[in-house]
Amino acid sequence: MVTSEKTSETLNDVTATTAEATVETPVETSVETSVETPTEVAASAVADEVEKLTDVKQIIAFLAGKFPLCFNVEGEAKPLKIGIFKDLAEQVGDEGIVSRTQLRQALRRYTSSWRYLKCVAKGGVRIDLCGEPGDALETDHIEHAVKELEQSKAKFEKSRKAMKDKKIYKKSQKETGEHTRKQAKFNSSKQRSDQGGKKSDGKVDKKADNKVKNKVVELLPLTPDNNKTGTAVLVKFGQSPVPGVIKEVSTKGEIHVQLNSGMVIKTKFENIFLA
Secondary structure, three states, X not given: OHHHHHHHHHHHHHHHHHHXXXXXXXXXXXXXXXXXXXXXXXXXXXXXXXXXXXXXXXXXXXXHHHOOOXXXXXXXXXXXXXXXXHHHHHHHXXXXXXXXXXXXXXXXXXXXXXXXXXXXXXXXXXXXXXXXXXXXXXXXXXXXXXXXXXXXHHHHHHHHHHHHHHHHHHHHHHHHHHHHHHHHXXXXXXXXXXXXXXXXXXXXXXXXXXXXXXXXXXXXXXXXXXXOOOOEEEEEEXXXXXXXXXXXXXXXXXXXXXXXXXXXXXXXXXXXXEO
16 A cells, blocks of 8 residues: 555656646847948938930039049040040940940040041140140041041031021011002002092992091192202192102102101102102
């Protein structure tokens, strides 16, 4: 009986020990987080916002800012070294701001400008991106620049003359149209006066008739002394004298008068009065 009790106690101790061993203790875990510095955040934002330049003028300004000893946007330019495009592509290509195609177009625009052609035409030495002098300009390159400059200026003058002629033509057409409208208005007024204030349908326009009747003008005859070019006169048209200026006096007795409307008419001495 004693043996049986001892065996039971032993089993109880083992069970208790096992239970204690299976109790899990909490394990601490650490989570690593990466925090960007303000400089890294700003650099990342700039990289996301960088856009390629596509306008030729903007690209030339960019090159002038990056290589001020080589490029400029005003003043006297400097001859560039042969093969400078390759140097530009290597220097600027990694930045992703300008494509090789746009870079080539901007370089072509820069080297075909009057400023650049003038500097090449003077002769001298070529420079690299850092402004360091290199090879001297060859004679055929100088002669080519002189020829290109002359052709470019001639083309510009031709284009400017064409634009000027176009403006003159448009102005002439406008003045012709205005003159036509004024002449039509004058003819209509003259016809109304000749009809004694009658409308085109034969009825009397009371308003126009009263205006003709109430308008009394004292006309002074033109004298031989005043019958000369530049004299301000009144030309009799029906019931209403029309102001004008003598432009020419012919030997046949006809007098050319330019009316204020711009129209020039021929009339006789007795139809003209002093203004």
